[in-house]
Each structure stands twice: as structure tokens, then as C-alpha cells.
Amino acid sequence: MGIVAAGDERRQQQQQLLLLLSSAVAGAVVLAWCAVRALEWAWWRPRRLERELRAQGLRGTPYRSPAGDAPLNEQLNSKARTRTMPLGCHDVVPRAMPLFHQAMKEHGKMSITWFGPVPRVTITKPELVREVLSNKFGHFEKLKFGRFQRLLHNGLGSHEGEKWAKHRRIINPAFHLEKLKRMLPAFTACCTELVDKWEGLAEGDEPYEVDVWPQMQSLTGDVISRAAFSSSYLEGKRIFQLQGEQVELVVMTMNKIHIPGYIYLPTKSNRRMKHNAGEIEGMLRRIIAKRLSALKAGEASSDDLLGLLLESNMDHSKGNNSNANSGISIDDVIGECKMFYFAGMETTSVLLTWTMIVLSMHPEWQDRAREEVLHVLGTHAPDYDGLSRLRIVTMVLYEVLRLYTPLTMLQRKTYKPMELGGVRYPAGVVLTLPLLCIHHDKDVWGADANEFKPERFAEGISKASREAPAFFPFGWGPRICIGQNFALLEAKMGLSMILQRFSFHLSPSYTHAPFPIGLLRPEHGAQVRLTRLH
Numbered sequence: 149m150g151i152v153a154a155g156d157e158r159r160q161q162q163q164q165l166l167l168l169l170s171s172a173v174a175g176a177v178v179l180a181w182c183a184v185r186a187l188e189w190a191w192w193r194p195r196r197l198e199r200e201l202r203a204q205g206l207r208g209t210p211y212r213s214p215a216g217d218a219p220l221n222e223q224l225n226s227k228a229r230t231r232t233m234p235l236g237c238h239d240v241v242p243r244a245m246p247l248f249h250q251a252m253k254e255h256g257k258m259s260i261t262w263f264g265p266v267p268r269v270t271i272t273k274p275e276l277v278r279e280v281l282s283n284k285f286g287h288f289e290k291l292k293f294g295r296f297q298r299l300l301h302n303g304l305g306s307h308e309g310e311k312w313a314k315h316r317r318i319i320n321p322a323f324h325l326e327k328l329k330r331m332l333p334a335f336t337a338c339c340t341e342l343v344d345k346w347e348g349l350a351e352g353d354e355p356y357e358v359d360v361w362p363q364m365q366s367l368t369g370d371v372i373s374r375a376a377f378s379s380s381y382l383e384g385k386r387i388f389q390l391q392g393e394q395v396e397l398v399v400m401t402m403n404k405i406h407i408p409g410y411i412y413l414p415t416k417s418n419r420r421m422k423h424n425a426g427e428i429e430g431m432l433r434r435i436i437a438k439r440l441s442a443l444k445a446g447e448a449s450s451d452d453l454l455g456l457l458l459e460s461n462m463d464h465s466k467g468n469n470s471n472a473n474s475g476i477s478i479d480d481v482i483g484e485c486k487m488f489y490f491a492g493m494e495t496t497s498v499l500l501t502w503t504m505i506v507l508s509m510h511p512e513w514q515d516r517a518r519e520e521v522l523h524v525l526g527t528h529a530p531d532y533d534g535l536s537r538l539r540i541v542t543m544v545l546y547e548v549l550r551l552y553t554p555l556t557m558l559q560r561k562t563y564k565p566m567e568l569g570g571v572r573y574p575a576g577v578v579l580t581l582p583l584l585c586i587h588h589d590k591d592v593w594g595a596d597a598n599e600f601k602p603e604r605f606a607e608g609i610s611k612a613s614r615e616a617p618a619f620f621p622f623g624w625g626p627r628i629c630i631g632q633n634f635a636l637l638e639a640k641m642g643l644s645m646i647l648q649r650f651s652f653h654l655s656p657s658y659t660h661a662p663f664p665i666g667l668l669r670p671e672h673g674a675q676v677r678l679t680r681l682h
């Protein structure tokens with residue numbers, strides 16, 4: 149008995165040892181696999197891609213670490229930010245995009261920098277930019293920012309392929325000029341509120357100071373709230389406030405994006421973003437449900453973006469369209485509403501803010517624009533026909549979009565191997581299109597590229613540059629900004645009403661410091677002195 153029991157015990161011990169050994173071996177294999185994958189991601193793959201690109205004549209910063217050029221970028225940015233620009237100087241690139249400026253100076257018009265362990269090739273030749281953005285053969289896709297993107301929006305701008313095409317088809321009708329005309333009263337109401345408020349701040353005819361940057365943010369937030377949700381405008385305003393906060397939080401967190409998993413850590417800002425996203429979604433769900441039931445009962449007017457989107461979606465789902473049952477879900481509609489805020493608010497406020505700054509620096513153009521406004525519109529609230537006859541104002545807005553391009557760069561990633569401009573790119577390379585650099589390129593715009601000369605647009609966009617077309621503030625190709633007419637109409641309306649009632653010049657407290665915090669912003673505000681006109 150004793151011998152049998154001892155044998156069992158030994159067998160048991162052997163089994164346990166075997167189990168332990170096999171777990172240790174399995175653990176070691178998993179660890180080795182993870183280590184190999186990590187090395188592949190952080191070392192071999194970037195090195196291989198770098199060799200491949202350099203072999204074809206591309207030059208640039210060498211690959212250093214999985215953080216890519218983020219530390220170098222931070223270092224150059226902080227140095228650039230201590231530099232202020234003289235008033236009237238529009239040579240924005242060295243301050244706003246120092247990494248790209250340096251790379252182009254040292255390595256030419258196509259150069260490599262590093263986006264984490266992914267090579268990022270900068271492309272500044274307009275014909276190649278057009279080719280990338282046209283994406284005729286489907287080789288390029290937009291960069292994904294995962295959780296960030298979902299928190300800010302989950303709409304048109306982040307979809308690809310069939311899903312993108314379907315969404316674009318459904319949303320397009322909401323931005324037709326005929327529909328935008330119907331939203332004009334919303335634009336007028338918000339702009340009137342702003343200029344009335346400014347008049348209320350004045351004491352007599354003395355100039356008084358306003359930081360126009362937050363004012364313009366509030367204006368464009370109001371416009372999008374009214375234009376998107378006319379009857380639920382006040383809830384829309386709350387959404388706009390929260391979305392604004394989300395953008396600020398994301399911009400803050402973006403600096404840490406190269407730290408793997410950072411956005412999932414329960415930091416204070418990450419928790420706040422999650423909370424805001426929940427509140428925004430809840431409000432949008434309620435607005436949409438209310439509107440849908442009203443629409444089904446035949447009550448709601450469809451003169452706002454949400455109504456037009458739901459109407460177009462119903463058409464598609466019912467099969468009024470050739471493609472039956474091709475509508476989008478309520479979650480998709482929520483994503484698109486968030487997208488309207490995200491894409492449409494800051495961009496237009498930046499445009500209006502820079503326009504006021506630049507016109508303060510160039511009073512002769514301010515006078516010319518005002519003369520035109522008073523000649524075409526008188527002192528009445530602008531209507532659509534009047535706005536479309538404003539030539540000088542349009543030229544001024546284009547020139548501001550060129551010199552102070554709100555979205556300073558676009559990015560695409562190669563999705564399959566492909567050739568562009570004589571270089572063969574493997575899959576997985578980021579192509580950076582620094583719109584701001586292209587808009588300041590002397591080879592493209594002439595020796596006066598850094599000067600404010602709206603007259604270059606006198607014969608339209610295509611004749612403005614030596615190499616046409618090279619004007620990309622709204623992107624290019626199938627993914628060109630769906631809201632560009634909306635934005636230009638809003639900017640023309642806002643600027644005309646300001647010019648009708650005020651003259652303005654820069655305050656002595658203004659510092660000229662354009663810097664891309666998300667979009668190209670006046671880093672220290674836009675302090676302007678307004679004088680009421682009689």
C-alpha cells in the first residue's frame with residue numbers, strides 16, 4: 149500500500165512539474181512573440197521603410213525612436229512660440245509649422261519626418277497634392293484617431309469607402325445652395341445679435357477694445373446651432389459649448405498621443421471627455437427623436453440641417469431613391485450632427501478672426517471692402533443675392549484663407565503600395581500635405597507669396613497662382629469640404645454686417661502670433677479696437 153501511495157505521489161509531482169514547465173514555456177513563447185512584435189513595430193519595420201524610401205532619393209530626419217519626431221517637434225514648437233511676428237508680416241510658416249519649415253529648407257519639397265514609428269512624407273507640389281486628394285485608384289485613406297475621433301464625431305469626415313459614399317450622398321442635399329438660402333435668416337439673426345452686442349458695449353463714439361476670437365467662436369457656434377437645430381436651438385447651444393470643450397481637451401491630450409494607450413488611462417481630462425460625450429449624445433438623441441416624430445406627423449419644417457438630413461435619409465430608406473433601404477441609422481445621424489459642430493464651428497471662427505486682424509493691418513482693404521458692402525447692400529441686412537455680388541469681400545476672404553489656412557495640413561495614409569511623382573510608396577506611409585506651406589510657396593504664388601494681395605484672386609481661384617490650381621483651404625477631390633458654401637456665406641454675412649457698422653484697428657495689446665492649436669489660431673487672442681460708424 150505504502151509503495152503504491154508513494155508512486156502516486158511521485159506521479160502527481162511529475163505532472164505538476166510538467167504543468168509548471170509547460171506554462172513557463174508557453175509564457176516564454178508569448179513573451180517572446182510580444183517582444184518580437186514590439187521590435188517589429190518600433191524598430192525593424194520603420195528601419196525597413198526608411199531604407200526603402202531613402203533608396204528612392206527621399207531625404208529627411210532619421211528614425212530615432214517610437215516617439216518619432218514628436219520630441220523634435222515639441223522642441224521646435226516651443227522655440228517658435230517665443231517668437232512674435234511683426235504686425236503686417238504674413239510669413240506664417242516658420243512660426244506655425246517649424247518642423248515642416250526646417251525639413252523643407254534642409255531636404256527639399258518632399259521629405260521624410262516621423263509620425264511615431266510611421267514614416268511621414270511631406271508633399272508640397274500642388275499637382276501631387278491634387279493626385280493624392282483625388283484618390284482615383286483608392287490607394288489612400290484618412291488617418292484614424294480611434295477613441296479621440298469617436299469622442300468628437302463619428303461622421304462623414306472619418307468614414308471610408310462605401311459607408312462614406314452613402315453618407316455623402318445623403319448629406320449632400322442639405323448643403324445645396326438652394327437649401328442654404330433657406331438657412332440665411334438663421335445667419336442674419338446670429339450676426340445681428342453679435343453687432344448689436346458690440347454696439348451695446350460702446351460708450352459714445354470712442355474706440356473700444358474687444359477680443360474678437362472668443363466672440364467669433366460664439367458667433368459660429370450660434371450659427372451652427374440655429375442652422376442645424378432651428379427649433380431646439382438652445383439645446384444646440386449647450387451641445388456647442390460641450391463640443392468646444394471636447395476640442396480643447398483633445399488638443400491638450402494630442403501632445404501625448406505617441407504614448408501607447410494614453411487615451412484609455414483614467415486621467416482627469418479623459419474622464420471629462422467621456423462624460424461630455426455622454427451628455428452630448430443624450431441631448432442629440434432627444435432632439436432627433438422629437439424631430440423624427442414631428443417629421444412623421446408632417447409637422448416639422450425642414451429648413452435646418454437636421455431636418456434636411458432626416459428628410460433625405462427618409463427618402464433613401466423608403467426607396468424614393470433608386471437605391472432602396474439605403475438610409476443611415478440614428479447613431480449615424482448623431483455622428484453627423486457632432487461632425488457639423490466639429491467641422492463647421494472652429495474653422496469659420498478662425499477665418500472671421502484672421503479676416504478682422506488682417507483688415508486691421510491693411511486699412512486700405514478694409515475701406516475698399518466697406519465701400520463695396522455699402523454700395524451693394526447699403527445698411528440693410530444682407531440677402532443672398534447681395535452677398536453673391538460681393539467681389540472684393542470674396543477676394544479678401546480667399547486671400548485670408550490662403551495666408552492663414554485654418555486647417556494647416558491634411559494627412560493620408562497609403563493603404564496599398566503605389567507610385568506618386570516617381571516614388572514608389574509601400575503601404576503604411578503617412579503622406580502629409582502641409583496646405584499652409586503650399587499656400588506660402590514662392591514658386592507657386594510668386595515672389596510676393598507672403599504679402600496680403602487680394603487682387604491676385606481678381607480673376608478667380610484658377611488664375612491666382614502660377615501653378616493652377618494650388619488653393620486648397622477646403623481640400624480637393626471627392627472629399628472636398630461639404631460645408632464650404634455654408635462657411636463662405638456665413639463669413640460674408642458676418643464680415644459685411646461688421647463693416648456696415650464698425651471700423652476697426654489693432655489694439656496695442658495685440659501680439660501677432662499665429663499657431664496651430666488644432667486649427668491655426670491667434671495664440672494670444674485677437675484684440676481689436678472697434679469704432680462705431682454713423
Ligand code: HEM
Pocket residue numbers: 290304305306316487488491492493495496499554555558559620621622623624626627628629630631632634635
Ligand atoms: C472656413 C471654414 C472651413 C474650412 C477651412 C474647412 C476645411 C475643410 C477641409 C480642408 C476639409 C477636407 C478634409 C480632408 O480632406 O481630410 C473639410 C472637410 C469637411 N468639412 Fe469643412 N471646412 C470649413 C467649414 C465647414 C463647415 C461650415 C462645415 C459644416 C457645417 C464643414 C463640414 C465638413 C465636412 C462634413 C467635411 C468632411 C467631408 C468628407 O470627408 O467627405 N466644413 N473641411
